[in-house]
Amino acid sequence: xxxxxxxxxxxxxxxxxxxxxxxxxxxxxxxxxxxxxxxxxxxxxxxxxxxxxxxxxxxxxxxxxxxxxxxxxxxxxxxxxxxxxxxxxxxxxxxxxxxxxxxxxxxxxxxxxxxxxxxxxxxxxxxxxxxxxxxxxxxxxxxxxxxxxxxxxxxxxxxxxxxxxxxxxxxxxxxxxxxxxxxxxxxxxxxxxxxxxxxxxxxxxxxxxxxxxxxxxxxxxxxxxxxxxxxxx
Amino acid sequence: xxxxxxxxxxxxxxxxxxxxxxxxxxxxxxxxxxxxxxxxxxxxxxxxxxxxxxxxxxxxxxxxxxxxxxxxxxxxxxxxxxxxxxxxxxxxxxxxxxxxxxxxxxxxxxxxxxxxxxxxxxxxxxxxxxxxxxxxxxxxxxxxxxxxxxxxxxxxxxxxxxxxxxxxxxxxxxxxxxxxxxxxxxxxxxxxxxxxxxxxxxxxxxxxxxxxxxxxxxxxxxxxxxxxxxxxx
Numbered sequence: 353x354x355x356x357x358x359x360x361x362x363x364x365x366x367x368x369x370x371x372x373x374x375x376x377x378x379x380x381x382x383x384x385x386x387x388x389x390x391x392x393x394x395x396x397x398x399x400x401x402x403x404x405x406x407x408x409x410x411x412x413x414x415x416x417x418x419x420x421x422x423x424x425x426x427x428x429x430x431x432x433x434x435x436x437x438x439x440x441x442x443x444x445x446x447x448x449x450x451x452x453x454x455x456x457x458x459x460x461x462x463x464x465x466x467x468x469x470x471x472x473x474x475x476x477x478x479x480x481x482x483x484x485x486x487x488x489x490x491x492x493x494x495x496x497x498x499x500x501x502x503x504x505x506x507x508x509x510x511x512x513x514x515x516x517x518x519x520x521x522x523x524x525x526x527x528x529x530x531x532x533x534x535x536x537x538x539x540x541x542x543x544x545x546x547x548x549x550x551x552x553x554x555x556x557x558x559x560x561x562x563x564x565x566x567x568x569x570x571x572x573x574x575x576x577x578x579x580x581x582x583x584x585x
Numbered sequence: 586x587x588x589x590x591x592x593x594x595x596x597x598x599x600x601x602x603x604x605x606x607x608x609x610x611x612x613x614x615x616x617x618x619x620x621x622x623x624x625x626x627x628x629x630x631x632x633x634x635x636x637x638x639x640x641x642x643x644x645x646x647x648x649x650x651x652x653x654x655x656x657x658x659x660x661x662x663x664x665x666x667x668x669x670x671x672x673x674x675x676x677x678x679x680x681x682x683x684x685x686x687x688x689x690x691x692x693x694x695x696x697x698x699x700x701x702x703x704x705x706x707x708x709x710x711x712x713x714x715x716x717x718x719x720x721x722x723x724x725x726x727x728x729x730x731x732x733x734x735x736x737x738x739x740x741x742x743x744x745x746x747x748x749x750x751x752x753x754x755x756x757x758x759x760x761x762x763x764x765x766x767x768x769x770x771x772x773x774x775x776x777x778x779x780x781x782x783x784x785x786x787x788x789x790x791x792x793x794x795x796x797x798x799x800x801x802x803x804x805x806x807x808x809x810x811x812x813x814x815x816x817x818x
Binding site: 363367368388389391392393394395398399400401402403404406418419421422423433434435436437439441443444446447448449450451453455457459461463479480482483486487490491493494495496497498501504505523524530531532533534535536537538539540541542543544545546547548549550551552554555556558559560561562563566569575 | 596601622624628631637639651654655666669672674676680684686688692716719720723724729730731734756764765766767772774776783788793796808
């Protein structure tokens with residue numbers, strides 16, 4: 353990494369639609385922080401996997417967790433190369449030719465070595481962060497984590513060694529000669545929105561509001577906005 | 586595959602939360618058909634990648650395309666193992682302990698060998714399907730694909746050899762002794778919805794409606810519903 357950008361190498365260089373590539377940390381972090389779920393790319397004995405899971409960022413470290421007994425956690429525990437990809441689908445681009453149909457999206461691909469976190473303090477702090485990063489302050493209101501739960505959970509960390517964001521946020525781009533073709537062209541926008549909270553039917557008397565960490569999750573709001581805000585708290 | 590289910594093998598067997606696993610084709614196809622974007626897991630010289638792209642299904646074949654010159658297409662062209670994962674995030678599950686926080690989701694992981702489609706008829710048909718599968722009938726209204734565009738596009742096919750769906754659609758599941766803990770618990774639902782179409786500012790006179798293949802993309806509708814409907818047409 354040089355300054356506030358990731359070095360451009362054969363690993364992260366974007367060739368196709370390279371004008372959409374962003375190597376600065378601000379762009380990469382922006383996509384990560386707005387996207388709660390990522391796909392972890394890894395390979396076991398040559399068999400590739402892409403596994404979805406919640407991922408959160410602390411500086412240049414990405415964290416996720418899983419059952420200590422899971423295939424992914426056991427494979428990554430001793431240290432293994434991984435690719436963590438965050439993707440938001442923002443729209444459908446309807447062009448005048450099939451070739452120029454595309455989608456609006458934001459994606460960040462992060463590369464590095466994933467490994468199990470064994471330091472007890474780091475693990476304890478990040479198991480709280482797994483909640484607080486998305487719902488600031490909520491962990492303090494919960495029943496505390498037990499030793500058994502901590503043991504049953506594998507926490508994985510990947511320090512970002514290389515990364516690239518690709519952001520397609522433009523409009524229709526047709527070939528010059530196609531603009532006379534009489535077909536509708538334009539954008540179908542897509543947004544992931546929060547719905548009205550559904551209370552569990554066994555709440556204790558007097559517990560009526562979602563409360564700490566959930567104030568921002570109001571019906572109709574965009575998930576990416578709320579999750580990015582929470583990352584900044 | 587036996588009957589209408591995928592064989593359960595070490596590759597696709599779900600160990601963690603195995604009660605959410607579904608090996609029947611109907612469940613796997615249901616997730617695929619409702620999810621336009623997938624992540625392709627593959628590895629080049631031991632370096633894993635998870636690359637997002639639009640993927641469509643025809644029977645037991647998955648198709649996606651990319652630039653013929655792209656790293657992914659060139660790697661997969663001669664035949665390479667891949668994992669294609671489709672994921673929908675449907676909600677956030679707020680429990681009374683951090684350990685029982687989770688998400689509602691639908692995911693399908695499909696395994697097989699990806700390779701370049703070289704048959705000209707299959708390629709021509711599927712390049713139309715890349716549009717028509719999502720927007721039924723639209724390709725007929727477009728400027729036809731040119732030979733140069735066909736050449737510049739790499740079409741990849743993966744026949745599903747193994748697959749599993751995992752569907753988390755329940756509610757909060759706390760430990761029995763945690764129900765007296767006085768914190769709010771419940772579900773924050775999430776949906777990806779279609780926004781009002783934005784017309785390109787260079788439409789031909791008289792072209793005012795999105796038209797063929799876009800009738801179902803009405804503002805406020807759920808994308809997963811619309812995309813799944815289109816797959817059935």
